[in-house]
Amino acid sequence: MAVIDPHINIDDYEPEGDLVVLNLGPQHPSTHGVLRVKLWLDGEVCIKAVPYLGYLHRGVEKLCEKLTYVMVTPIIDKNDYLAPITNEWAINNSFEQLLGVTPPPRSQYLRTICAEIQRVASHLLWLGTFGLDMGGALGGGATLFMHTFRERETVLDLFEALTGARFHYNTLCVGGNRHDIPAGWDVLVRQTLGVIASRIDEYESMVHENAIFLARTVGVGVVDPVLARALGVSGPNLRASGVDWDLRRDAPYGAYGDVQIKVPVRTEGDCFARYLVRVEEMRESIRIALQLLDGVPEGPICALKPVKLPGAVKIKPGIGYASIETPRGELGSWVIADGTERPYRCKIRPPSLHTVALLPYLAPGNNLSDIVVVLGSLDPVLGEVDR
């Protein structure tokens, strides 16, 4: 088993021997989108793995330079397509930072609640697809997948009631939110989150101590914390490796300053630790959302005048960077303003890109079956990797 130094260029590493070169993807059931990983296999054991990106490149960053500040939000929604609200939040945070505007407290609370229930939805989807990676589309994995989707749909129903869209909401704008809480929404949220909390226990008893699940995940794909930090990995993948780093607690934004956040951390760094961290995070997110729901302040939801013109927001020259904790890690957005109604440059720092960078170091020495599981446990979203 070859251990690769994280500081060498992976292309310079030449595997030896009579190997099979296998292209895992871009059309493959379990690469979570259109990731292509070129594998050098000895039998079924991987010797070298190189991920190739760009199959889902849409030029979002360039598009942002073309659009005005108010038009950027719906476009940026599509980056991390499993947690759209976090994309909106990150980019609008950097716009607001440049403008020197703080959203009103009601908007902050609403954003935080949305982000937390979005985290639940995203992790539910992850759990289902993780099951698919191990159990196949015609087996127990599919059952787990359908069960998690059953719950995820109810979360999307919440977003539908709030914003009118089940996905790609366009519910945030520069300076606040576009949609206020409809009547009865908090009751709906409480009800839904209560059901999900009980169902999470059910998933746990289904997979958590299941011998097959343990055999497939424990000790597989161990991420070294030093390697993880060197590659800029963040989020649950980093916390599963024992690095206690969560922007929600360490650099509070939104309404996170008003709640106690317990950050689950595991030290094993394997697939099972990543599973445990995500399941704990789901529980924690439900707790945070319910806690915040009790104290949503009254008041306006937007600090600026409502958008009536495409060029409603103009920002003085400057550079803004804001980062938030998405379900996948630290999502940063870096914006240069030049005084017009359009950003001069817009750079997204996606957490998934850094996660995919782990693959060349995790895959060698693993069975082909385990590579799929490792990739699944890292939870990359290709829309965000390729942008």
Add this chain to the structure above:
Amino acid sequence: MNPWLAGALWGLVVVTGAMIVAAWSTWFERKFAGAMQNRPGPTEVGPVGLLQPIADLLKLLQKADIIPRTADPVLFNVAAPLGLILVLATLAVVPWAPGLVPADLDIGVLFALSISSLMVVPVFMAGWGSNNKYALLGGMRAIAQAVSFEVPLLLAALVPIILTGSFRISDIIAAQADGHWFALWPPGPGALAFVLFFLCSLAEANRIPFDIPEAESELVAGITTEYTGMKFGLLYLAEYMHTLVSSIMAAALFLGGWDGPGPDGPHWLLIKSLLLFAGIFWVRWSFLRFRGDQLMNLAWKKGIPLGLAVVMASALWVHFT
């Protein structure tokens, strides 16, 4: 009656019946999986989707029959029907009621097991002939799995043979008359051998949690990656038939075959094997999949010692009673 004519008639009846059961078992499985996943399953074709297998058949027949340019045409084309033929051949030795058996071979168990272990040949032919890396990996895995699980399967099947003293399946069933099923009696080895036999036949039939040759999340579709249309359908049907035949064999060897409360007859064998079949679905739609090397460990380190132990135990039982 002319034995050739009788054989042909028997073959027609058994094969048609098994095909029908296998085809509608896909409907049952889809309904069952749907219920387990809180969705309705097929509803549109016929009442509660009962005609779905026919619609599937028509769809598969309409599909373009693609043979990849680089594939080995002989292996690729022969593999699909060969698998089905082999599986159906096993049914020849299954006795449905006293005297009601297509071919009452005196080495019936041996015949059935050897034919079912031959199933790996068409699977590897499909994997090799497709000239696709995923299919090849699937075929390799199938061979490794078949070789490993063949041994504990045979050891488990030895238990009823030792207890009866005959290889003839009708003798084995007759020895289980009046509720003395080998899965219940003798208490220890019989039940263990039944579980072992059942699990190993799951592995032989490439069922979850042992379906690594087809692992669709890793190998796209394993051996069936390059297959289209009815050839894919035949491979699929062969797999279902293999599962069905495995449950019939388990019911005959361990659950008393035609024996049951009330009048004995073919219906009991059918009911028992269908219940086992449903159990396989339940397992299939609940469990994740093992990794290849873990399966080998399971077979060689757990299965074979357990098989040897139950064989020894049943031999001792026979010796002392």
Add this chain to the structure above:
Amino acid sequence: MKLLDTLRISGRNLFRPKTTTPLPWKGTRPRAARFRTSFALLHDEHGDQACIGCKMCEKICPSFIITVVPGGRAVSEKTGKSRGWCADFTLDAGACISCELCVQVCPTDAIVMLQVPAEVGFSREDLLLTMERLYANEKPGTAAWSTGSGLIAMQEPPKPPKPAEAAKPAETPKAPETTT
């Protein structure tokens, strides 16, 4: 045996109610009041076409899919007042991302989104919402809750406090009941 636990859970789910939505011809799932998919153009309270051809939606659309041809100013026969008119309006729903910005900026509440999805088409042209199709979509009870003025009223920040009493003008409008 935790493996049996797995079987127990999956067995229990056999008896849960079905949660999937029915097939389209067997009913629809309840949609929230704000649910938005397709588009319609509305008439105003006098019966005139409400669109005045101001091209605001065309300018704010992030996908650049709306084309408005203004028809110049003319006197309305219904009210006798001079106002702008729209000569042609095209919306390519095939590239629409349902962001609702066009609804928000519309000064006359002329364009709204619908709760009822558009019909499935067989070609790209079927997804092209021309002016006639947009006005044909105007049916009672199908529009989503949001209109331009409604959204603006919802987002309006409080006016700078002139007198102490004026702090309540931007009270958020009573949002309709959700149907889910």
